[in-house]
Amino acid sequence: xxxxxxxxxxxxxxxxxxxxRRLVDKDLKGKPFTSLQSPLDGGLTLQPLYASxxxxxxxxxxxxxxxxTHALGHTxxxxxxxxxxxxxxxxVAAEAIRNDLERGTLAVWLCLGPARGIPVKDEATMxxxxxxxxxxxxxxxxxxxxxxxSMASLxxxxxxxxxVSHKALSGSLGIDPLGILARTGALxxxxxxxxxxxxxxxxxxxxxxxxxxxxxxxxxxxSDAGATSVHELAWAIATxxxxxxxxxxxxxxxxxxARSVQFALSxxxxxxxxxxxxxxxxxxxxxVVAASGGSPEAQAMRLHARTASATxxxxxxxxxxxxxxxxxxxxxxxxxxxxxxxxxxxxxxxPDEGARRLxxxxxxxxxxxxxLNRVADPAGxxxxxxxxxxxxxxxAWTELQRIEGLGGMEKAxxxxxxxxxxxxxxxxxxxxxxxxxQPIVGVSEFPFLGETPVKREARKASGVEASxxxxxxxxxxxxxxxxxxxxxRDASDRTLAAKGQRPAAFLASLGAVAEHTTRSMWVVNAxxxxxxxxxxxxxxxxxAAAVAAFVExxxxxxxxxxxxxxxxxxxPALTSQLKARGARVVAVAGRPGDNEAAFRAAxxxxxxxAGADLFSLLSxxxxxxxxx
Numbered sequence: 001x002x003x004x005x006x007x008x009x010x011x012x013x014x015x016x017x018x019x020x021r022r023l024v025d026k027d028l029k030g031k032p033f034t035s036l037q038s039p040l041d042g043g044l045t046l047q048p049l050y051a052s053x054x055x056x057x058x059x060x061x062x063x064x065x066x067x068x069t070h071a072l073g074h075t076x077x078x079x080x081x082x083x084x085x086x087x088x089x090x091x092v093a094a095e096a097i098r099n100d101l102e103r104g105t106l107a108v109w110l111c112l113g114p115a116r117g118i119p120v121k122d123e124a125t126m127x128x129x130x131x132x133x134x135x136x137x138x139x140x141x142x143x144x145x146x147x148x149x150s151m152a153s154l155x156x157x158x159x160x161x162x163x164v165s166h167k168a169l170s171g172s173l174g175i176d177p178l179g180i181l182a183r184t185g186a187l188x189x190x191x192x193x194x195x196x197x198x199x200x201x202x203x204x205x206x207x208x209x210x211x212x213x214x215x216x217x218x219x220x221x222x223s224d225a226g227a228t229s230v231h232e233l234a235w236a237i238a239t240x241x242x243x244x245x246x247x248x249x250x251x252x253x254x255x256x257x258a259r260s261v262q263f264a265l266s267x268x269x270x271x272x273x274x275x276x277x278x279x280x281x282x283x284x285x286x287x288v289v290a291a292s293g294g295s296p297e298a299q300a301m302r303l304h305a306r307t308a309s310a311t312x313x314x315x316x317x318x319x320x321x322x323x324x325x326x327x328x329x330x331x332x333x334x335x336x337x338x339x340x341x342x343x344x345x346x347x348x349x350x351p352d353e354g355a356r357r358l359x360x361x362x363x364x365x366x367x368x369x370x371x372l373n374r375v376a377d378p379a380g381x382x383x384x385x386x387x388x389x390x391x392x393x394x395x396a397w398t399e400l401q402r403i404e405g406l407g408g409m410e411k412a413x414x415x416x417x418x419x420x421x422x423x424x425x426x427x428x429x430x431x432x433x434x435x436x437x438q439p440i441v442g443v444s445e446f447p448f449l450g451e452t453p454v455k456r457e458a459r460k461a462s463g464v465e466a467s468x469x470x471x472x473x474x475x476x477x478x479x480x481x482x483x484x485x486x487x488x489r490d491a492s493d494r495t496l497a498a499k500g501q502r503p504a505a506f507l508a509s510l511g512a513v514a515e516h517t518t519r520s521m522w523v524v525n526a527x528x529x530x531x532x533x534x535x536x537x538x539x540x541x542x543x544a545a546a547v548a549a550f551v552e553x554x555x556x557x558x559x560x561x562x563x564x565x566x567x568x569x570x571x572p573a574l575t576s577q578l579k580a581r582g583a584r585v586v587a588v589a590g591r592p593g594d595n596e597a598a599f600r601a602a603x604x605x606x607x608x609x610a611g612a613d614l615f616s617l618l619s620x621x622x623x624x625x626x627x628x
Contacts, residue, residue: 011196014518015218017049017051017209017614018167018299020049021033021082022528023115024036024048024049025572029175032592036048037359037511038121040229040270040273041229041230041270041273041393042228042229042230042231042259042396043230044230044273044388044391044392044395046392047110049083049383050383050387051383054595055382056386057386058515059071060072060073060335060376060377060380062283062297063286063290063296063300063346063404064286064287064290064299064301065282065283065286065300065301066279066280066282066283066381066389067335068282068335068376068377069154069189069282069301069302069335069337069627070491070559071376072376073335073375073376073377074332074335074372074373074375075373075374075375075376077373078373079109079332079336079337079338079339079363079367079373079446080106080107080139080338080339081104081105081106081338081339081363081367082105082106082107082108082109082139082141082304082335082338082340082362082366082439083097083105083108083109083340083356083359083360084109084110084306084340084342085097085108085109085110085111085118086111086116086117086118087115087118087350087352088118088119088350089334089339090119090125090129091126091128092350093118094128094129094130094294095131096132096353096356097129097130097132098131098132099131099353099356100360101132101133101138101430102357102543103360104360104361104364105142105360106139107137107138107139107140107171107338108133108140108141109141109143109304109306109438110129110137110140110142110143111143111145112142112143112144112145112151112174113144113145113146113542114145114146115145115184117143117144117145120151120154121565122154122399123154123161124156125154126151126154126155126157126158127158127161127546130158135158135159135162135164135169136164136165136168136169136541139150139170139171139211139269139338140155140169140171140480141172141174141216141262141264141304142171142172142173142174142216142605143172143174143176143179143216143218143220143264143363144156144174144180144262145180145183145184145185146180146184146186146188147176147188147200147330148175148176148177148180148194148198148216148360149175149194149197149329150171150200151173151174152173152174152175152198152201152214153201154622156169156173157172158175160279161351161452162176163266166205166207166208166209166212167195167613168543169209169211169212170211170212170303171211171212171213172213172214172215172216172302173201173212173214173216174216174218175194175198175201175214175215176215176216176217176218177194177195177240177438178189178191178239178243178410178413179216179217179218179220179241180477181198181410181413181414181420182222182413182440182475183186183220183221183476184475185475191242191246191410191545192250193248194247195243195249195250196250197244197523198214198215198234198247198250199247199250199251199252199588199611200227200380201214202214202215202247202252202256202257202260203251203252205258205260205271206256206259206260210259213259213260213261213262214260215243215247215257215260215262215265216261216262216263216264216538217236217239217240217243217261217262217263218237218263218264219232219236219264219266220264220266220309221475221476221478222418222476223265223266223268223308223310224266224308224309224310224428224476224478224479225258225311225426225476225477225478225479226310226479227422228261228425229268229270229273229274229275229277229469230292230373230392230396230399230613231399231421231422231425231606232265232266232277233265233277233280233281233284233392233393233396234396234397234399234400234403235399235403235409235418236263236265236276236281237281237284237285237288237396237400238400238403238408238412239286239409240261240263240285241404241408242262242290242408242409242410243257243585244257244288244289244292244328245408246257249262250533251291254289254292254293254294254298255293255294255295255298257460258278258289258292258294258298258299259298259520261302262302262304263281263285263299263302263303263304263308264304264305264306265277265278265303265304265305265309266305266306266308266309266310266552267305267306267308267327267328267330267331267334268308268311268321268327269308269311269318269326269327271326271330271387272330272384272385273383273388273392274327274330274331275330275333275334275578276334276335276385276388276389276391277334277335277378277392278303278305278330278331278334278335278336279335279379279385279389280389280390280393280396281301281303282300282301282303282335282394282485283389283613284298284393284396284397284400285301286299286300286301287401289406290309294590297413300495302337302513303335303336303337303338303342304337304338304339304340305331305334305336305338305339306339306342306378307323307324307327307328307331307340307341307342307348308327309342309347309478309480310478310479310480310481311323311327311480312324312342312344312346312347312480312482313347313440313442313443313480313482313486314347314348314482314486315442315443315447315451315453315482315485315486315547316441316442316443316447316448317344317345317347317348317454317491318454319346319441319442320342320344320345320346320347321344321358321362324342324344324359324362325342325362325366328341328362328363328366328388329366329372331494332363332366332372332380333372333378334379335377335379339363341359341360341362342359342383342486343355343356343358343359343360344358344455345454347480348456349453349456349457350454350456352456353599364616365447365453371506372509375447381407383467403417403552411434416474417573418476419476420472422476426479429481430481430484431613433481433482433484433485433615434484434613434614434615434616435556435611435612435613435614436610436614437611438481440481440482440485443482443485443486443489443613444482444485444529445525445529447485447489447525447527447528447529448528449502449528484615485529485530485615485618488529488530488531488615488618488619488622489518489529489530489531490531490532491531491622491627491628492531492532492622492627494532494628495531495627495628501533502531502533503531503532503533503534503553503554503626503627504532504534504535504553504557505521505527505532505534505535505536505555505557505558505559505587505620505621505623506535506549506552506555506624507520507524507534507536507537507548507556507559507561508534508537508540508549508550508557508558508559508560508561508562508574508578509536509537509538509539509561509562510539510540510546510560510561510562510563511539511562511563511566512539512569514540514563516538516561516562516563517560518540519561519563519589519590520561520562520589521587522590522610523608524536526614527559527618527621528613529614529618530615530617530618530622531623531627532557532618532620532621532622532623534553534559535553537549537553537604539576543570543574543577544577546574546578547574547577547578550581551582552576556582556583556584556585556623556625557583557584557585557624558578558583558585558586558587559586559587559589559608559623560574560575560586560587560588560589561588561589562589562591564590567588567590567595567599569596569598571602571604572599572601572602573602575599575602575603575604576602576603578603579603584625585602585605585606585621585624585625586604586605587604587605587606587608587621588604588606588607588608589607589608589609590607590608591607591609593603605620605624606620
C-alpha cells in the first residue's frame with residue numbers, strides 16, 4: 001500500500017469569505033443574510049460562518065493570557081475541583097467538607113454569613129468548620145456577607161494555631177466590598193474603610209503568602225440577578241479597577257494589588273459564549289493591569305468559575321445535572337483555574353451528600369474519563385471562539401467605559417444604575433422565557449406533572465436583614481429564569497392538595513391521528529407547563545360527539561386542536577355547543593389568521609400558539625379556572 005501522504009487542502013483552491021458570502025446569498029434566494037444570524041446576550045450576534053482573523057492570540061502562558069496563564073494549560077496538573085458550602089448548620093457543613101475532601105474535592109469555597117451562608121462568629125467557630133482541612137495542602141476560599149477582613153483574620157489565626165505557615169496557605173480571603181454591597185445592600189465602614197483596613201494585610205501577604213489572594217472580585221450578585229455575559233464581565237473588570245484604585249489610595253501599589261486579586265465568575269447556559277467570556281476576562285484584566293503599570297506576571301488573572309444558580313430549576317431538578325455538566329465543561333475548556341459545580345438540588349434547599357457527590361463526580365469524570373486535563377487549550381484555534389472572544393471583550397470594554405463615565409463601579413451601584421440595567425435585561429430575558437423562545441427543559445418544555453418532588457430541608461436564615469442605609473445601596477435580588485412557570489406549577493399543586501385534582505383541560509383533537517398528533521402533543525406540553533392536566537380524546541366525527549366527551553370529562557376548559565383546514569367549519573359550531581354545555585373557557589390551538597374575528601364571535605376565548613406569551617395565557621387560564 002502506498003505511504004504517500006495526502007495533501008487534500010492543496011487539491012482545492014482557497015476561497016475568500018466574500019466568495020462564500022456570494023454563494024450563500026445565491027442559495028438564500030432572496031432571503032436576507034440576517035436570517036442565518038442568531039442573537040446572543042449582550043447585543044452580540046452569532047454568525048453562520050467564521051474565518052481566520054488577521055492575528056492569532058499569543059500561545060498559552062503569555063500575556064494577555066487569552067489562552068490561559070500556564071504554558072501547558074491543565075496538563076500541568078489540571079484544574080482544582082472546588083466545592084462551595086453555604087450550609088447554615090456549622091456541624092453539618094464541617095462534616096460535609098470532611099466527607100467531600102476524602103472523596104475527590106481538592107479545594108473548598110466557604111460562603112460565610114448569618115443570613116445566606118455558614119455562621120462563623122469567632123476563631124473557635126472557624127476552627128471547628130475547618131477541623132478536617134489540611135491547610136498546608138488544601139486551598140481555602142472565603143466569600144463573606146459582612147466583615148470580610150475580620151473573617152480573613154480568623155482563617156489566618158486558625159492556620160497559625162495549627163502551626164501552618166502563611167507561606168504554605170493557598171486560596172483567597174474574600175475581601176470583596178463591592179460584592180458584599182451588591183449582595184446585601186450593606187457595608188458598614190464603607191468601601192474606602194474596607195480598603196484602609198485591608199491594605200496592611202494585602203501588603204503583608206504579598207511577601208509571606210504568595211499563593212493566598214486577599215481580595216476577591218465575585219460576580220455572584222450580578223449573575224444571580226440576571227446579568228448578561230457582557231455585563232457580568234464588564235462589571236467584574238470595573239470592580240477590579242475600583243480595587244486597584246482603592247488599594248493605591250490606601251498605600252498599596254497596583255503591582256501588589258493586582259497579584260492579590262482572585263476573580264470568581266459564573267458560567268451560564270450558553271456554552272460557547274460562556275467559554276469566550278472567561279477567555280475575554282483574562283484579556284481585559286491583563287490590559288487593565290498593564291495600563292496600571294503592572295508587570296506581565298501581575299497581569300495573570302487567578303480565575304474561579306462556578307456553575308450559575310440562575311439557570312437551575314426546582315421542577316424536574318434532575319435536568320440540573322446536565323446543565324451543571326455543560327457549564328462545568330465550558331469553564332474547563334475556557335481554562336478556569338478552579339471550578340465549582342453546584343449540586344442539582346441547590347434551588348430546593350441545603351444539598352445532601354448524594355447531590356454533592358454527583359456534582360463532584362461531574363468534574364472527576366470530565367477530568368479522568370473525558371481527559372480534559374490532557375489538552376493545553378481546547379478552545380485555541382477555533383475561528384468562532386477566537387472571534388467571539390474578541391467581540392465579547394470589545395462589548396464589555398464599551399460597558400466598562402460607560403461605568404467609568406459614571407464615576408466607577410461603586411457609584412454605579414449606589415446610584416442605582418446597575419439595578420436599572422438588570423431590570424432591563426431581566427425583562428428581555430423573561431420575555432424570551434415566557435414565549436419559550438428560551439425554553440427550559442422540564443419546566444416550560446416537556447414538563448412532567450406526575451414527577452415525584454425532591455425534598456430538601458430549607459436553609460435556615462438567622463433573620464438578619466441587610467440595611468441599605470449603611471451602604472447607600474439596594475441589594476440586588478437574585479432570580480432564576482424558571483421561576484414564572486414554577487409559580488404556576490406551585491399553584492396547580494396547591495389545587496391538587498386542596499381539591500384532589502389539578503386544573504384540567506379537555507382536548508378535542510380533530511381529524512385523523514396523523515393530522516392532529518403534532519399539534520395536540522404540543523398543546524399537552526404547553527398546558528402542562530402551567531400545571532394544567534390534559535384529558536385527551538381523538539378523531540371526532542362530528543361536534544356532538546366531541547361535546548359529549550367534553551361533558552363526560554368534567555373539565556371546565558376545552559381546547560380545540562386539529563388541522564387548520566378543518567377549523568373554519570368546526571370551530572364556530574363546536575365552540576357554541578361547548579359553551580352551551582358548560583365550558584367556562586374555549587381555546588383554539590394555532591394562530592387564527594383571518595378567522596380570528598369569526599372565531600371570537602362564536603365564543604373562542606383565546607388562541608394558543610408557538611411564539612405567544614405562554615406564561616400570560618396559562619396564568620389567565622388558571623385564573624378563569626379558579627386557581628389561586
